Amino acid sequence: MRELGLTEALSNLPDPVVAAFALLTQLGDVWFLFATLGLLYLLAGERIASNPRRSGALLIALSVGALATTLALKATFAFPRPPNAGTASIPPWLPPALEAVYLNVATGSGFGFPSGHAIGTTVAYGGAAAVLDVWNRRKRALVAGSLVGIVCLARLVLGVHYLVDVLAGVAVGVTYLAVTLRVAKGDPTRAFSVAAVAAAVALVAVVVRGVPSEFGPVAVTLGAAAAGAVVWRRLDPTERTVSVPVAATGLALSGVPWVAAYLGDVGLVPSLVAGAVGLSILVGLPALAGRSDGQKNDGTSRTA
Incomplete structure (x- = not known):
């Protein structure tokens, strides 16, 4: 029913074209989306x-929820990818x-x-639009529509999805x-809460469907969503300037627990903690940087 022939029709494109789409598909990969949105959160004026x-x-909250929703639906339907x-x-x-x-990246x-x-x-x-x-x-x-279209086309060219898969994904x-x-209504705490609900549904789905390989990723999203709601609510609303080196370092540190949980298959509870720690570092970085600057300024004043 999902095999409408388009994936097969695109399977014989020249290698350079396929390689180009293998690169373009990264525009929709989880690491790229979170890195881009993380830098926007920390540096945008x-x-x-x-x-x-x-x-x-x-x-960021929207993307956490999108990932949780993806995991929930994939576990629920459990439909395979194209044969190759x-x-x-x-x-x-x-x-x-x-x-x-x-x-x-190409498979x-x-x-x-x-x-x-x-x-x-x-x-x-x-969401950005x-x-x-x-x-x-x-x-x-x-x-936004052009980027979504490019990524969807890339998934078809690479042969990792059917047309129905990407159309359903967009919907x-x-x-x-x-x-x-x-x-x-513009409140990140509410958006993180919606993401937490989506992650909880995903956890139920992987348990009911018996997909233990997805326990870790789902737990990471649940921990991230819950931590995001708490940390943002407690964050000093005052805008804090974050330098590029601090932003880059903070973004890298926030990704370490997620990558470790994904690659290490560490189990449900450690993955939950990893998701919470990673998101807390990212969302809380401006407040931490502001406190650090304030302490330096206080020390300078005392010394003077």
Whole structure:
């Protein structure tokens, strides 16, 4: 029913074209979305949004919820990917050192319906178009739609999804985005709470369907969503300037627990803690940086 023939029709494209789409698909990968939104949260100024810190936190909350929703739906339907999703032809011009990286980005594993890349990009880029102030709304929507379209096409070219998978992913993303924005009303705490509910539903789904391999990722999203709601509520609302080195360091540190939980298969509770710690570092960094600057200034005053 999902096999409409488009994935097969795109399977014979030249290697350079496939390699280009393997790179473009990273625009919808979890690491890229969270890194981009994390930097926006930490560094964006008022030219991007009237309240960039609040808008950035809202977008992070939306993406956490999108990931949780993806995990819930994949576990519920448990539909497989296309037969050759786990294999890829290595371009002859690719350096041997990059072959493993290429295979990682050009293939897919796990369940295929709906497309997580389609859900994630729709929520992240669609959310950015909805809450940011840069350009005008029409141009933001056009850019967001183009990015979503490119990522969806890349998933088809790589043969890791059927057309139905990406169309369903976009529909789910639009629905989740619309519902969460309506419930949150611009409040990141509410958006994180919606994400926590989605993660709890995902946890029930993987337990009921018996998919132990997804316990860790679901627990990470649940811990992240719960921590985000708590930390943002307690965060000093005063805008704190974060330097680029501090932002880059904080973003890297926030990702360490998530990567460790994902790669280490550490179990339910450690994954829950990892998600909470990682999100707390990211969301709490501006307040921590502000306190550190304040303590330095107090010390300088005393010394003077």
